[in-house]
Amino acid sequence: MKRIAIDMDEVIADANLRFMDWYERDFGRRITLQEIHGKFFREVVSPEHREHTIKYLHTEGFFKDMAVIKDSQEVVYELSKKYEIFITTAAMEFPTSFIHKYEWLKQHFPFIPWTHMVFCGDKSIIHADYLIDDHSRHFKRFSGQGILFTSPHNVHEDWNPRVNSWKDVADLLL
Incomplete structure (x- = not known):
């Protein structure tokens, strides 16, 4: 076999939906699939939010x-x-x-x-x-x-x- x-x-x-949900929760703005077309999520968020967003992957519950x-x-x-x-x-x-x-x-x-x-x-x-x-x-x-x-x-x-x-x-x- x-x-x-x-x-x-x-x-x-x-995982993209989770990123979108958490980003909206934390920053009040919904990132769309059209915005991330051809990019990683971290590339489309505001520069001052980038480090916070990258930490999502290491945050308890992100994958739950x-x-x-x-x-x-x-x-x-x-x-x-x-x-x-x-x-x-x-x-x-x-x-x-x-x-x-x-x-x-x-x-x-x-x-x-x-x-x-x-x-x-x-x-x-x-x-x-x-x-x-x-x-x-x-x-x-x-x-x-x-x-x-x-x-x-x-x-x-x-x-x-x-x-x-x-x-x-x-x-x-x-």
Whole structure:
């Protein structure tokens, strides 16, 4: 059975929405998806708010209860019937995220066993046929095929194959 490794943030969990919500909470201004098109969130906030916004990733609760990316649950479940699925997330970079990511996965993807949840730093350690991720930097040393999942920050990046939604993932791999 072939293996698929799947990133969490901006692939199955909507971190951009969390950034938008917290920024609006803290500064009273809603950043839109159109504003972050082709950019990272930190690039569009007011310069005096940038440092505060970057700290969100290291703040207790940032990764708790994120929204689920549309169609990810259904498609990952269907993929799990045909492939061995691993969730691979760079939780070590954000130590406060670990328990929240684990609980989020148990709640939203209960069919993924804990043995297939990989909290790591360098994803090149993952032995899989495919890696679905929103950061192509993870593909450089990955031995399988990287599949770029479109996110606002990577829309101008040239990578093939690229998927724009979980329906695209289904079309590619099911």
